[in-house]
Amino acid sequence: MSISTRTPADLHIEKRDLKFGRNDPPPRWWHGGDVGRTAFFNALSSTFPVGEKFFMTAVRHYREGTPQPLRGQIDDFLYQESMHTREHVVFNRQAEDAGFDIAPLEDRARRTIAWVKRRSPLQQLAATCALEHFTATLAHDALANPEHLAGASEEARRMWQWHAIEEVEHKAVAFDTYLHATRHMTPFRRWLKRSIVMGVTTLRFHYVIFRNTADLLRQDGRNDFATWRKLLAFLYGRPGTMRLLLKGVFTYIRPGFHPWELDDRALVTQSLASLRVPAAKVQRV
Numbered sequence: 059m060s061i062s063t064r065t066p067a068d069l070h071i072e073k074r075d076l077k078f079g080r081n082d083p084p085p086r087w088w089h090g091g092d093v094g095r096t097a098f099f100n101a102l103s104s105t106f107p108v109g110e111k112f113f114m115t116a117v118r119h120y121r122e123g124t125p126q127p128l129r130g131q132i133d134d135f136l137y138q139e140s141m142h143t144r145e146h147v148v149f150n151r152q153a154e155d156a157g158f159d160i161a162p163l164e165d166r167a168r169r170t171i172a173w174v175k176r177r178s179p180l181q182q183l184a185a186t187c188a189l190e191h192f193t194a195t196l197a198h199d200a201l202a203n204p205e206h207l208a209g210a211s212e213e214a215r216r217m218w219q220w221h222a223i224e225e226v227e228h229k230a231v232a233f234d235t236y237l238h239a240t241r242h243m244t245p246f247r248r249w250l251k252r253s254i255v256m257g258v259t260t261l262r263f264h265y266v267i268f269r270n271t272a273d274l275l276r277q278d279g280r281n282d283f284a285t286w287r288k289l290l291a292f293l294y295g296r297p298g299t300m301r302l303l304l305k306g307v308f309t310y311i312r313p314g315f316h317p318w319e320l321d322d323r324a325l326v327t328q329s330l331a332s333l334r335v336p337a338a339k340v341q342r343v
Contacts (some may be wrong), residue, residue, distance in 0.1 A: 061127075061317075063230070063234050063237060063316065064107045064230075064249055064316040064318045064319060065131075065230045065234055065316075065317075065318050066318060066321065066323070067084065068129075069131070069227075069318075069323075070227075071131055071135065071138065071224075071227045071228050071231075072134075072224075072227065073134060073137045073138070074140075074141065074224070075132070075141065076137075076141070076145075076212050076222070077145070077148075078145055078148070078214075078216055078220070079148065079149065079152060079214065079217065080148070080219035081269075082211075082212070082213050083151060083152045083155065083156075083213075084156070084211040084213060084214045085156065085211060086157055086212075087256045088210060088211045088214045089157075089207075089209060089210050089214070090208065090209025090210060092209070093275065093278050093285060093291060094271075094275065094285050094286070094288055094289030095289065096274075096281070097269075097271045097274035097275050097278070097280075097289075098271050098289060098293065099218070100150075100153050100158065100160075100270075100274055101267050101268075101270035101271040101273075101274060102162060102270075103146050103149050103150055103265060104150055104153075104163035104164050104167060104270055105162050105164075105167040105267070105270070106142060106146040107143050107146050107147050107150070107161075107164070108164065108168050108171050109167060109171065109189065110139045110140075110142050110143045110172070111139075111143060112175070112182070112186070112244045113139055113153075113186045113189070113190065113232065114135075114136050114139050114140065115182075116149060116179070116182040116183045116185070116186040116232070117132055117135060117136070117183065117186060117231065117235050118132070118136060119179050119182075120179075120183060120235050120238065120239045121133075121265060124235065124238050124264050124313070125238075128234050128235065128238065130150075131228070131231050131234070132231060132235065134228065134231075135228045135229070135231040135232070135298065136239050138224045138228055139228075141187075141223070141224075141311070141313075142221055145217055146221075147222075149214075150164070150173070150210035157275060157277075158277055159273075159277060159315050162273055163270040163273060163274070166266055166269060166270060167266055167270075169243070169261055170266055171228050175220060178192060180236075180239060180240070180251070180292045181255060183232065183235060183236050183239060184236060184251055184255035185255050185259050186232045186254050186262075187232045187236050187252060187255075187257040187260075188252070188255055188256040188260070188310070189259060189263065190225075190228075190229060190231075190232045190233070190308060190317075191229075191233075191256075191310050191317065192259075192263060192306070193225045193229075194225050194226060194229035194317060195224070195302060195303050195306035196225075196299055197221070197222035197223070197225035197226050197229075198222075198226060198320070198322055198325065199274035199297065199299045199303075200218060200219070200222040201219070201222050201226070201325050201326070201328075201329045202322075202325060203299075204242075205297070206297075206299055207219070209229045216333060219329060219332075219333055220333060222329070223326050223329050223330060223333065226322055226323075226325070226326050227326060229318070230316065230317040230318050233245075233316065235257055236248075236252065245313075249311075249313050252310075253310075253311040254310075255312055256310055257311075260304075260307055261306040268326075269287075276283070
């Protein structure tokens with residue numbers, strides 16, 4: 059039994075080997091000197107190495123037996139996520155070099171992933187789908203609204219822009235893998251499982267990110283009402299990336315949802331032009 063997908067037939071997920079900030083590491087408050095915004099993005103980055111390794115494991119578990127082109131897309135997804143892991147490890151080490159203690163943040167993310175790993179492989183895949191939807195939503199918003207990274211140091215901005223581009227490119231790989239893995243389920247059971255997992259994932263995601271943000275603000279002596287008021291206005295005002303993320307949760311739990319119902323490849327093309335990726339850094343296979 060096969061499940062239909064709305065992933066574009068001509069979708070190409072690029073393999074890029076890009077490195078950022080090796081010769082020009084970002085300053086301590088790399089996001090325009092803003093303590094709150096820097097803390098939020100650093101908190102997000104602290105979760106990526108362990109999180110993306112988990113994504114790779116969850117999707118790879120179902121690779122065998124998947125039809126083409128999905129199997130090839132899984133391989134491309136694994137490559138891109140491995141590159142994201144490498145670059146965020148570097149980014150997190152640079153935050154440590156700037157004086158932040160990142161280890162407690164990474165430990166919190168690791169404990170959360172360990173909790174998820176005690177669930178079945180299918181639940182782990184459903185959690186990956188939910189988190190990939192978060193990253194795709196944040197990525198689309200970052201590319202569509204450059205003001206989110208306005209004032210960021212050049213190399214940090216380029217790294218986040220590159221990450222966003224690739225999150226959009228592979229945004230449906232985990233979801234299509236889930237559709238294949240649940241092809242013998244009724245549509246209602248398939249929808250119910252992913253919706254329940256999305257609810258739990260939303261709560262745990264917000265807990266980890268905001269606890270991590272608070273830890274970093276505390277290290278700067280700025281975990282106070284004034285800093286949080288400014289940061290939350292940035293995150294939940296307009297265009298407010300976290301406001302759009304919450305809106306995306308309700309989009310995701312709608313029956314019949316698919317990540318590519320929003321075809322934002324034109325946005326990726328536009329963003330790639332501004333990123334100016336050297337042709338030699340793109341692997342064609």
